[in-house]
Amino acid sequence: MPGEVLQYDSLKTVLQHMDPNLRLCLSQRIPAIRFAEKAVPLRINYLEFTDLGVTVNDTSYNLSVYRDFHPGEEVADQFQRENYKGGVLCDLDQYGFRVPINRSDVLTGEIVFGEVINENRNFRPNLLPFFPWTHQQNNEITRRYYEKHLEIYQLALTRRLERLRNGEEEPRPVRVRLLMTPVFTDDELHRMHGSVIQELTAEELELKLAVLNNKSTCSLERTITRLRYSFQPFDCLHNNRALPFTPLIQLTIGREDQEKRIERYPYTMKLHEAMRKLNRMMFGGRSSIVHVQKLSFDLESMVLRIPEGLKIRVGKLKFSENVNARLEALNNLIDESSYPLQSLMISAGVGEVDHFAHPILTNAKRVYLEGWRPEELTPLLNLRNEYVLFNYSRTHRFTTVRLFAFVQNTLTAEYPVGTYRLFRILREQYIKDLLNQVEEQFNAIKTENRATIPMGNSCNLVVSYKANSDQWILSMEVVSV
Numbered sequence: 155m156p157g158e159v160l161q162y163d164s165l166k167t168v169l170q171h172m173d174p175n176l177r178l179c180l181s182q183r184i185p186a187i188r189f190a191e192k193a194v195p196l197r198i199n200y201l202e203f204t205d206l207g208v209t210v211n212d213t214s215y216n217l218s219v220y221r222d223f224h225p226g227e228e229v230a231d232q233f234q235r236e237n238y239k240g241g242v243l244c245d246l247d248q249y250g251f252r253v254p255i256n257r258s259d260v261l262t263g264e265i266v267f268g269e270v271i272n273e274n275r276n277f278r279p280n281l282l283p284f285f286p287w288t289h290q291q292n293n294e295i296t297r298r299y300y301e302k303h304l305e306i307y308q309l310a311l312t313r314r315l316e317r318l319r320n321g322e323e324e325p326r327p328v329r330v331r332l333l334m335t336p337v338f339t340d341d342e343l344h345r346m347h348g349s350v351i352q353e354l355t356a357e358e359l360e361l362k363l364a365v366l367n368n369k370s371t372c373s374l375e376r377t378i379t380r381l382r383y384s385f386q387p388f389d390c391l392h393n394n395r396a397l398p399f400t401p402l403i404q405l406t407i408g409r410e411d412q413e414k415r416i417e418r419y420p421y422t423m424k425l426h427e428a429m430r431k432l433n434r435m436m437f438g439g440r441s442s443i444v445h446v447q448k449l450s451f452d453l454e455s456m457v458l459r460i461p462e463g464l465k466i467r468v469g470k471l472k473f474s475e476n477v478n479a480r481l482e483a484l485n486n487l488i489d490e491s492s493y494p495l496q497s498l499m500i501s502a503g504v505g506e507v508d509h510f511a512h513p514i515l516t517n518a519k520r521v522y523l524e525g526w527r528p529e530e531l532t533p534l535l536n537l538r539n540e541y542v543l544f545n546y547s548r549t550h551r552f553t554t555v556r557l558f559a560f561v562q563n564t565l566t567a568e569y570p571v572g573t574y575r576l577f578r579i580l581r582e583q584y585i586k587d588l589l590n591q592v593e594e595q596f597n598a599i600k601t602e603n604r605a606t607i608p609m610g611n612s613c614n615l616v617v618s619y620k621a622n623s624d625q626w627i628l629s630m631e632v633v634s635v
Contacts, residue, residue, distance in 0.1 A: 169194045175213045175409075178436050195442040201466075202450040203458050205255055206243055206429055208436065213409045215436075217428050218243055220418055221399040228398075230383040232285075240416075241404045245424050250387035250397055251288040256426045257455075263462030264430075265483050267455060267476070285384050297388045298343040299336075304381040305350040306337055309359075310366040311374045318371070325368050334377045335369065337362045403428050430459040443467045443489050451480065460487065468492040474501035474525065477509035494518055501525035507533050515539075531556060535563045543576040551580055554587040557628065561592055561607070564615055564630060571613055575630040582626050585619045592617060 169177055169191055181191040202209040207216035218241030223229045236242055245253035260266060290296050318324065338346075346353045354362065366374065389395055401421040408414045423431070437444065438461035446466050451458075451473040467489045473480050477500055497520035500509065504526050509515055510533035520541040527546040528534065534544070544552070552560075560575060579585055589605045592598045598605040604618040612635045619628040 165190045166194050170197075173211075174198050175210055178210070182435060192439045193441050195445055196437075196440065197445045199447045200450070201446045201448070202452070203433075203456075203460070204453055205257075205456045206425055208433065210436075213407065215432060216240065216406045216408070217425055217432065218404045218406065219246055219421065219425065220402045220404040221246075222402050222418075223399040228382075230386075231379050232383040233399075240406050243425075246401050246421075247288045247291075247387075248397075249291065249390040250399075251286055251291050251391075253288045253424075256424055257457050259426060260457060261430070261459075261462070263460060263464070263486070265458040265460065265487060267451060267453065267458065267480055267483060286387060291387065291391055295340055295343050297385075297392065298346060299338070300381055300385040300388060302338055302343060302346055302350055303334070303336065304378065304385055306362055307366065307374055307378045307381060309350070310363050310369075311371070311378060313363065314371050314374060324371060334380070335365060337365050405432070426457070426459065433459050434461045437461055437464050440464065443491070448472065449488075458487075465489045466492075469496040470499070471495055471497075471514075472499035472522075475503040475506070477502055477506055477515075478512060481509065481512055481514050496520065497522065499524070502528075510534075510537070527551075531559055535559065538569075540572055541574045541576075545578050552577055552584070554584045554591070557584065557588045558591055560630060561588070561596075561615065561617065564632065565596070565607065565609060568609065568611065569632050571632050571634045573632040577628040577630075578622075579619070579626045579628050582619075582621075585626055585628050588628075589617065 165187060169187070172180075174196055177191055177196070181188050199211050200209065204216075206218065207214060209215070220237060220241040221233055223233070242252065244255055247253050257266070286296060286300075350362075351359065369377075386398070390397055402418040403421050403423070403425070405417045405419070406414055407417070419428075443465045444467070446468050448470040449466060449468045449472070464487065466487055469492070471484075471488075493514065494517040495514065496518075498515055498518040499522040500515070501524040502509070505528075506526070507528045507530075510528075515521060516538065518539055520543075521537065521539045522543045522545060523534075524545045525547060527544075534542075557577065557579075560577075564573070564575070589598075589600055589603075592605050592607055593600040596607045598607045598617075600606075603620065604616065607615040607617070609615050609632065614633050614635055616631050616633055617628070618631075619626050621627075
């Protein structure tokens with residue numbers, strides 16, 4: 155007997171109570187339910203966007219470029235490691251040079267966080283060969299740097315292996331060096347047009363090889379592998395060689411405690427375009443607001459490639475640095491019904507204070523502050539949020555004097571019942587000194603780890619602390635008598 159097909163309203167009811175990742179998966183595999191799936195409000199506990207990925211609850215979707223090497227091709231260790239980790243997080247050109255992610259192609263509805271990053275076009279390898287970028291493909295000195303060092307290191311390895319076969323012991327380097335030892339200057343590279351053996355006299359060649367005598371065989375082999383890896387695109391460009399691999403777009407779907415699922419597609423679009431397509435498949439065409447319990451943006455600079463018209467109702471919001479600009483940039487994404495936020499977590503940069511006056515922060519019920527603490531306490535003392543956790547970096551925590559200022563401010567400003575301030579403190583002595591000080595100055599009722607200060611209006615300020623791993627948690631709470 156054929157299975158019954160769910161009616162439209164029944165299907166919507168089932169979808170509404172389904173895990174969001176399962177919904178998204180079924181919507182792509184069963185086009186017949188796609189319209190209903192887009193019409194039902196999507197509810198997500200945790201949502202995070204990056205340049206090349208998105209995380210929905212405990213499932214991450216990340217894009218990269220995978221090099222699928224052709225049979226019989228030699229694959230350098232670095233290529234193998236990159237493929238094992240999921241590929242590279244940038245585009246590749248027709249010769250295999252890296253191409254930075256395009257952050258200037260921005261469509262209506264997409265959001266730019268931070269400044270567009272321009273790659274350093276004056277980059278030159280020094281103590282470690284790096285895989286070259288596309289803007290270096292015509293840099294002859296960079297090409298020769300890789301090519302000539304590859305030749306000299308191969309000569310050094312050949313001689314080393316001959317000496318070892320003749321009974322010579324492996325050299326013991328003075329110290330372990332994982333970095334490469336350059337033997338050519340830019341001027342020397344500029345003059346070299348032929349091979350190392352052709353360009354150098356016998357004496358010059360011996361002097362160059364002598365520089366590498368104290369390097370272990372393993373170190374020579376490792377550097378040669380790295381140089382081959384870095385020289386690959388120059389080899390394809392200047393020697394008219396075909397790419398030894400086929401680039402593919404890889405989508406890695408990872409979920410906690412489960413094996414990753416990998417899907418690979420023809421490399422017919424750039425990664426930023428693939429990210430745009432992925433977000434449209436997941437969030438585009440929705441007629442209702444997406445409900446998100448916690449929305450997170452941790453990258454300082456990125457382009458959020460979301461479909462135009464997407465609206466998210468957020469309970470908790472988390473991001474880092476350039477706070478005011480981020481809050482303003484999110485205006486068109488976050489629905490007004492989100493405010494006041496249940497909580498706002500901010501990791502501020504050096505010198506950032508303007509965000510303390512932003513209404514999204516001042517009206518949030520809970521505020522979590524991380525990163526760099528402002529030099530002046532005034533913005534922190536003026537916070538009127540019900541709950542504030544001060545979790546600044548270890549070098550920007552609070553001393554007894556600063557903590558006492560919070561006690562004084564709470565008493566003077568007459569905060570209402572329910573006001574809660576939490577501090578992470580490195581030294582217990584700071585807290586003990588604070589409790590002694592409030593006992594003496596405010597006639598507080600003090601126990602070993604607690605002091606109660608009368609505030610009037612049938613309220614008390616309770617200052618207490620407890621151990622937490624290698625630090626201490628200090629709380630200041632206004633309670634009713």
